[in-house]
Amino acid sequence: MTSDVTDLTPADYPLSINRPELLRTPTGKALADITMAAVVSGEVTNEDLRVTPETLVLQGRIAESMGRRQLGENCRRAAEMTAIPDAEVLAMYNALRPNASTAAQMEEIAARLEGTYSATTCAALVREAAQVYAARNLLAEES
Amino acid sequence: MTTATGTRTLSLRETGPAERGTRPEEVVIALSPAFGDPFTKTIVDVPHAEVIRQLLAGVEEQGGVARLIKVYRTADLAAIAHFGAKLSGSGIAVGILARGTTVIHQRDLARLSNLELFPQAPLLDAEVFRMIGANAAQYAQSRSPRPVPTRNDQMARPRWQAKAALLHLKEFECIDHARAAVEVEPVITRVD
Amino acid sequence: MTAVEPRPQTSEVRPSKRTEVLENRPVNLDGFVEEWPEKGLVAMESDFDPQPSVRVEDGRIVELDGRTRDRFDFMDTFIADHAIDVDTCEAAMATPSVEIARMLVDPRASRADVVALGRGLTPAKILDVVKLMNVVEIMMGIQKTRSRRTPANQAHSTSAKDNPIQVAADAAEGAVRGFAELETTLGVVRYAPLVAIGLQVGGQVGRGGVLTQCALEEATELDLGMRGITAYAETISIYGTESVFVDGDDTPWSKAFLASAYASRGIKMRFTSGTGSEVQMGNAEGRSMLYLEIRCILMAKGAGVQGLQNGSISCIGVPGAVPGGIRAVAAENLVASWMDLECASGNDQSFSHSAMRRTSRLLPQMLPGTDFVCSGYSAVPNKDNMFAGSNLDTEDYDDWNTIQRDMQVDGGLRHVREDVILQVRNKAARALQAVFAELDLPAITDEEVEAATYADSSDDYPDRDVLADLEGARSVMERGVTGLDLVKALERSGFGDVAENYLQVLRQRVSGDLLQTAAIFTGDFVPLAAINDANDYAGPGTGYRLTGERWEQLKKLRHVTSAENPEEEVV
Numbered sequence: 001m002t003s004d005v006t007d008l009t010p011a012d013y014p015l016s017i018n019r020p021e022l023l024r025t026p027t028g029k030a031l032a033d034i035t036m037a038a039v040v041s042g043e044v045t046n047e048d049l050r051v052t053p054e055t056l057v058l059q060g061r062i063a064e065s066m067g068r069r070q071l072g073e074n075c076r077r078a079a080e081m082t083a084i085p086d087a088e089v090l091a092m093y094n095a096l097r098p099n100a101s102t103a104a105q106m107e108e109i110a111a112r113l114e115g116t117y118s119a120t121t122c123a124a125l126v127r128e129a130a131q132v133y134a135a136r137n138l139l140a141e142e143s
Numbered sequence: 144m145t146t147a148t149g150t151r152t153l154s155l156r157e158t159g160p161a162e163r164g165t166r167p168e169e170v171v172i173a174l175s176p177a178f179g180d181p182f183t184k185t186i187v188d189v190p191h192a193e194v195i196r197q198l199l200a201g202v203e204e205q206g207g208v209a210r211l212i213k214v215y216r217t218a219d220l221a222a223i224a225h226f227g228a229k230l231s232g233s234g235i236a237v238g239i240l241a242r243g244t245t246v247i248h249q250r251d252l253a254r255l256s257n258l259e260l261f262p263q264a265p266l267l268d269a270e271v272f273r274m275i276g277a278n279a280a281q282y283a284q285s286r287s288p289r290p291v292p293t294r295n296d297q298m299a300r301p302r303w304q305a306k307a308a309l310l311h312l313k314e315f316e317c318i319d320h321a322r323a324a325v326e327v328e329p330v331i332t333r334v335d
Numbered sequence: 336m337t338a339v340e341p342r343p344q345t346s347e348v349r350p351s352k353r354t355e356v357l358e359n360r361p362v363n364l365d366g367f368v369e370e371w372p373e374k375g376l377v378a379m380e381s382d383f384d385p386q387p388s389v390r391v392e393d394g395r396i397v398e399l400d401g402r403t404r405d406r407f408d409f410m411d412t413f414i415a416d417h418a419i420d421v422d423t424c425e426a427a428m429a430t431p432s433v434e435i436a437r438m439l440v441d442p443r444a445s446r447a448d449v450v451a452l453g454r455g456l457t458p459a460k461i462l463d464v465v466k467l468m469n470v471v472e473i474m475m476g477i478q479k480t481r482s483r484r485t486p487a488n489q490a491h492s493t494s495a496k497d498n499p500i501q502v503a504a505d506a507a508e509g510a511v512r513g514f515a516e517l518e519t520t521l522g523v524v525r526y527a528p529l530v531a532i533g534l535q536v537g538g539q540v541g542r543g544g545v546l547t548q549c550a551l552e553e554a555t556e557l558d559l560g561m562r563g564i565t566a567y568a569e570t571i572s573i574y575g576t577e578s579v580f581v582d583g584d585d586t587p588w589s590k591a592f593l594a595s596a597y598a599s600r601g602i603k604m605r606f607t608s609g610t611g612s613e614v615q616m617g618n619a620e621g622r623s624m625l626y627l628e629i630r631c632i633l634m635a636k637g638a639g640v641q642g643l644q645n646g647s648i649s650c651i652g653v654p655g656a657v658p659g660g661i662r663a664v665a666a667e668n669l670v671a672s673w674m675d676l677e678c679a680s681g682n683d684q685s686f687s688h689s690a691m692r693r694t695s696r697l698l699p700q701m702l703p704g705t706d707f708v709c710s711g712y713s714a715v716p717n718k719d720n721m722f723a724g725s726n727l728d729t730e731d732y733d734d735w736n737t738i739q740r741d742m743q744v745d746g747g748l749r750h751v752r753e754d755v756i757l758q759v760r761n762k763a764a765r766a767l768q769a770v771f772a773e774l775d776l777p778a779i780t781d782e783e784v785e786a787a788t789y790a791d792s793s794d795d796y797p798d799r800d801v802l803a804d805l806e807g808a809r810s811v812m813e814r815g816v817t818g819l820d821l822v823k824a825l826e827r828s829g830f831g832d833v834a835e836n837y838l839q840v841l842r843q844r845v846s847g848d849l850l851q852t853a854a855i856f857t858g859d860f861v862p863l864a865a866i867n868d869a870n871d872y873a874g875p876g877t878g879y880r881l882t883g884e885r886w887e888q889l890k891k892l893r894h895v896t897s898a899e900n901p902e903e904e905v906v
Contacts, residue, residue: 010866010867010869013848013851013862013864013866013867014846014848014861014862014864014867015846015847015848016842016843016845016846016848016862017861017862020846023845023846024845025845031842031845031846034838034842034845036822036826036831036834036835036838039819039822039823039826039838040823040826044819045819046562046563046817046818046819048845049563049601049818049819049841049842049844049845050600050601050844050845051599051600051601051844051845051846051847051850052845055845055846055847056598056599056847056850058847059847059848059850059851062851062866063851063852066852066865066866066869067447067450067451067454067675068675068852069420070417070418070636070637070638070639071639071640071641071851071852072639073639074591074594074595074598074638074639074640075598075639075847075850077592077595077598077599077639078595078596078597078598078599079599080599081595081596081598081599082599082600084599086557086558086561086600089596089599090554090557090596092592093553093589093592093593093596096586096588096589096592097584097585097586097589098580098581098584098585098586098589099581122592122595125588125591125592126588126592128416128588129586129588129589132409132412132413132586132588133586136408136409136577138409138581138586188343218617265338295723296338297685297717297718297720297723297724298338298339298364298685298688298724299338300649300651300652300684300685300686300723300724301338301364301365301366301651301652301655301685301686301687301688302338302364302365302366302652302688303338303366303652304366304615304650304651304652304653304655304656305366305367305368305376305652305653305655305656305657306366306368306656307615308368308376308611308614308615308617308653309368309371309376311615311617312371312374312376312614312617315617
């Protein structure tokens with residue numbers, strides 16, 4: 001999830017217009033390849049219409065260059081999450097609701113984020129939640 | 144306004160702790176902490192005496208029987224109704240808040256679920272309370288009544304939302320965690 | 336009893352004729368209550384709110400607004416650890432509140448400076464600052480701190496019968512009138528896929544690049560977004576006390592996780608909060624409505640979400656009923672803007688029986704301009720509004736356009752000639768007819784297309800076979816129909832231009848450009864965000880000014896007498 005573009009500034013925004021050469025679809029196509037002809041022929045599929053982790057990192061850098069630290073962090077967590085299937089993202093969200101998970105279950109999610117998806121920032125958020133939930137009595141009872 | 148000629152007042156006479164009923168067709172009517180005392184009417188001034196009278200009449204006209212309980216430990220409508228349903232011989236209860244918000248609940252449903260919910264208290268008048276009683280009695284007899292038609296009024300918010308919040312806060316003040324639910328007998332007196 | 340029945344007469348005294356006239360004014364159908372600060376039934380001036388304080392030890396905030404870390408609830412913890420800038424907070428907090436309030440008003444203090452200072456402030460300090468400001472000063476602050484330079488507006492497009500053809504036609508009309516975002520929701524939730532398709536297709540007919548949303552419970556809303564049937568999400572509610580947050584079955588961490596989930600799919604998203612929700616749910620913990628809303632705003636900022644819908648929203652009847660409540664609502668929009676978030680600023684729920692009060696409630700957002708003046712102007716008659724009615728609806732279009740022209744203020748809309756409106760309504764209905772046919776969904780008849788062209792409300796449409804529609808909606812979900820399938824259906828059936836508009840919206844996901852603060856699309860598909868269109872207001876003569884071609888557009892009304900030939904009207 002590294003990029004050799006480290007000097008993005010607000011002037012690069014919008015990337016779709018000012019820096020299209022930096023953008024790729026998850027299957028490696030350029031933005032300009034997403035044409036009606038390619039859609040009709042089936043060359044472009046729904047899989048192409050997603051954002052890549054690299055692009056999210058770039059957008060996070062632009063946000064940070066505007067002084068929006070937290071939006072940048074959100075983009076970094078999002079970059080990690082692109083690898084997680086839709087259903088599992090929703091399952092993890094549900095597990096983070098109050099009184100939904102035990103301390104052990106929260107740790108399991110954090111470990112899976114870290115181990116399976118290399119999602120270290122997301123894992124840190126889940127571990128932090130587990131600590132707060134323990135202090136505020138918001139963990140599920142151990143059965 | 145729905146007040147009939149003459150006014151009725153309600154007093155609730157405590158007859159003992161609220162217990163599980165055995166009659167298979169009974170409907171429990173579970174009242175919130177402020178219902179009847181200290182409050183006497185709903186958010187749109189329907190007297191609580193009238194609310195009870197209509198609910199009971201609705202149950203009776205469908206050949207049912209009703210039992211009233213008063214809850215003190217919570218002012219959450221879903222919790223009040225679900226508690227009532229668990230005590231009901233049929234598993235059916237009507238829960239009602241002092242401001243008039245009403246729900247028909249059943250023992251086997253999740254607490255936040257319900258059979259019929261009437262969230263807009265300002266739209267509930269005597270006629271609606273009678274229909275609610277009638278439907279509850281039919282559910283208790285394992286029949287499937289047509290749901291009471293819901294009313295909607297988009298201007299209810301500007302007129303009543305804040306008063307509803309105020310009444311809700313007052314009802315919360317009447318919560319008494321130390322006091323268990325009791326069975327009550329309604330005494331309705333007509334004042335001409 | 337309905338809300339428009341007069342109050343029962345309570346006095347024994349014979350009223351004067353004048354009193355009778357006043358009693359019958361619509362404003363007296365509104366509800367007003369006395370404050371009860373101990374319980375949080377107070378707008379923004381309460382002795383029970385905490386005093387500002389902050390203390391940092393080893394790079395961590397250990398005291399916030401009079402509470403030490405061991406006594407933090409989860410809102411305190413989240414705000415201390417995610418929202419407030421630890422490096423600058425002690426210096427920022429040492430700045431006198433009156434100094435900060437003056438910076439918000441004084442054009443010589445730049446937006447960048449006041450936003451930077453704001454990053455180090457606690458909720459109680461922010462409250463202390465805005466309490467010093469009257470409503471005109473609050474508007475000055477909004478004018479300066481709004482994130483996007485160009486104001487915009489958002490519409491509700493819904494149907495009391497969940498009729499997708501109505502939603503499509505009204506979305507097209509709304510888009511051509513100028514709304515940058517369109518939002519729908521349902522009476523019968525299972526109808527969602529068909530109505531969301533109607534909204535998207537109609538929106539792209541009206542004006543390419545309009546962004547659409549379908550308000551549902553989180554899982555379905557995210558699903559429709561991931562399929563590309565909708566473009567953004569907004570109904571992600573947050574609350575200012577721990578107990579109410581938990582009642583809503585969420586925590587700041589679950590919501591922060593959800594925010595990242597949306598971004599990971601390239602979908603724009605904002606949170607929703609507003610004054611009055613906590614006291615309405617009986618758990619304000621003795622704090623004022625605005626103090627709790629400021630906690631929500633900082634929580635949203637800490638989560639890294641780009642924006643917030645606030646301005647009381649569905650609880651507007653609560654601040655609307657207490658003294659100074661509408662000032663507090665303006666103040667919450669100011670704080671969201673000042674905290675550098677996109678602000679979709681309310682004016683989206685039925686608020687008053689009085690047309691004067693409805694207008695006065697609107698001005699603190701409309702005059703300074705916000706990112707979305709309404710977070711839901713009803714682009715259908717209010718009786719068709721499934722969000723329970725808005726402060727403004729289709730009947731108010733000409734009034735809105737006239738106020739824009741009177742004040743030379745851009746509220747995001749414009750007058751559109753009848754022939755253009757009929758044309759886009761008709762085309763939206765035909766495009767949806769073609770999409771339904773292509774996807775083997777229950778047919779839309781020519782009679783329905785004709786009705787959509789000329790309709791006002793859902794009463795003007797033939798009834799649909801609801802069961803067949805619900806079956807169709809189920810099959811859309813089961814077959815895994817995506818936005819791309821809709822694009823292809825439009826292309827195949829001769830609506831190539833609509834297909835191209837829709838594809839442009841989908842293509843933006845790859846770039847992530849719409850994830851930036853306050854991003855919308857221009858009609859030429861240029862993403863406009865608080866980066867390339869950052870608010871540069873710095874006093875008279877600067878910032879967004881209604882001039883040039885746009886001002887010429889807004890000079891047009893339904894009836895304007897021609898100067899050249901006073902016997903005719905300007906077309």
